[in-house]
Ligand SMILES: [Mg+2]
């Protein structure tokens with residue numbers, strides 16, 4: 001079994017922008033490559049789990065999403081980082097009914113476990129919303145980190161709230 005570093009996309013890999021789908025609008029967050037390099041060197045697979053309700057809302061298409069995703073994976077590759085897979089939920093309960101993949105549901109994480117034989121108990125998730133953390137807990141992931149640059153987030157079920165991505169591996173290796 002393999003461990004994985006699960007990453008939310010918007011707000012963790014790229015600066016959050018509502019319904020982002022254009023490459024020119026995609027801005028990597030400071031420290032994301034270092035974070036991935038660190039965990040990759042420890043043998044973690046890197047897997048992205050992202051809610052993309054902009055698809056069911058009709059703001060962008062699956063093809064737009066896939067195009068951006070391919071570009072993003074290639075940018076990571078240039079940094080020597082392998083993204084094992086990007087899972088996305090295109091749904092929204094009000095438009096497409098309830099689904100098991102939209103976070104806080106753990107569906108995407110459980111799918112990854114099945115596909116890559118992931119040891120969830122020893123995996124890590126990093127997200128910027130409480131629903132990311134809730135999905136991690138529901139999937140049985142023990143370590144989760146809430147990234148909150150402002151440091152204003154009051155309480156979280158996450159293992160730790162951090163204001164810089166690099167703080168994650170400092171905290172984690174203690
Ligand atoms: Mg996010």
Ligand SMILES: [Zn+2]
Nearest residue numbers: 089091099101
């Ligand atoms: Zn879904």
